[in-house]
Amino acid sequence: xxxxxxxxxxxxxxxxxxxxxxxxxxxxxxxxxxxxxxxxxxxxxxxxxxxxxxxxxxxxxxxxxxxxxxxxxxxxxxxxxxxxxxxxxxxxxxxxxxxxxxxxxxxxxxxxxxxxxxxxxxxxxxxxxxxxxxxxxxxxxxxxxxxxxxxxxxxxxxxxxxxxxxxxxxxxxxxxxxxxxxxxxxxxxxxxxxxxxxxxxxxxxxxxxxxxxxxxxxxxxxxxxxxxxxxxxxxxxxxxxxxxx
Numbered sequence: 001x002x003x004x005x006x007x008x009x010x011x012x013x014x015x016x017x018x019x020x021x022x023x024x025x026x027x028x029x030x031x032x033x034x035x036x037x038x039x040x041x042x043x044x045x046x047x048x049x050x051x052x053x054x055x056x057x058x059x060x061x062x063x064x065x066x067x068x069x070x071x072x073x074x075x076x077x078x079x080x081x082x083x084x085x086x087x088x089x090x091x092x093x094x095x096x097x098x099x100x101x102x103x104x105x106x107x108x109x110x111x112x113x114x115x116x117x118x119x120x121x122x123x124x125x126x127x128x129x130x131x132x133x134x135x136x137x138x139x140x141x142x143x144x145x146x147x148x149x150x151x152x153x154x155x156x157x158x159x160x161x162x163x164x165x166x167x168x169x170x171x172x173x174x175x176x177x178x179x180x181x182x183x184x185x186x187x188x189x190x191x192x193x194x195x196x197x198x199x200x201x202x203x204x205x206x207x208x209x210x211x212x213x214x215x216x217x218x219x220x221x222x223x224x225x226x227x228x229x230x231x232x233x234x235x236x237x238x239x240x241x242x243x244x245x
Contacts, residue, residue: 007099007113016118017041017096018057020066023122030057030066030117041101045094051077052087056102056112067111174199181207188214188222198230206233213237 013019017036021029036042042050055076059068074084088110091102097115105111174182178199185195185207198207210229216237219225228234 005099005103007103007115009099009114011097011115011118013118013120015097016116018066018112018117020060020117020119021122022119028060028119030060039096041094041096049087049091049094052084053091053101056110057117065111066117067105067109069107069109073110171196177204177208181211184211185223185226188226190223190227194223194227198227202230206230209236210234 015035017033017039019031019033021031045053052073055073056068057066058076059072060066070085070088071081073088074081077084088102092100092104092110094101096113099113099115101113101116102110103113173179174196181204182195182199185198186192207230210226213234213236214222214226214229217225217229
């Protein structure tokens with residue numbers, strides 16, 4: 001029996017241009033070796049031949065054999081099958097390690113020389129899964145820790161929402177005489193903000209007087225008249241005044 005052709009005899013992994021890695025129950029993987037860069041092949045081979053060589057490398061079966069027809073390569077590159085056939089024939093003229101890089105195979109296909117693409121077996125991983133680097137904690141504890149680290153405090157969140165919505169935070173109700181005057185102003189329909197502003201800007205005695213005199217003025221809009229009376233320091237009802245009604 002004659003020996004196998006040189007292109008069918010696997011070369012050495014340390015000198016091969018492509019490594020065809022096999023692993024049990026997994027698809028073979030092709031890995032380009034730095035030898036491809038150092039071989040000088042990239043400098044001397046025309047771009048159209050490099051293109052079809054790279055396209056050929058993408059056609060490999062479950063056994064790791066790299067081969068494809070001119071029609072398949074033409075379809076992958078968007079060229080005419082005759083162009084693909086011509087390029088493949090030219091590619092067969094380039095050699096590596098004493099054998100053609102590509103050679104005509106059976107069924108009108110072209111295959112990658114085993115001197116170029118060397119099959120190697122990869123042992124399946126036997127590593128055992130490691131234990132997680134953390135201890136399991138109850139759900140309640142996990143939620144508590146997450147809130148402490150990532151959550152915004154409720155008071156801060158509420159203040160942010162109120163600021164974005166234009167809502168003023170609730171203010172304490174005044175006490176003493178100011179509190180009684182405040183409640184009286186609200187009772188006649190005055191807005192909270194207006195009542196607080198009057199308390200801040202006007203003497204309490206002046207406010208109390210105008211509240212006391214308000215029933216005698218017969219206002220159609222008590223809140224509006226009371227606000228104007230406090231700001232304008234209106235005279236008592238029996239005096240000539242021109243209140244804002």
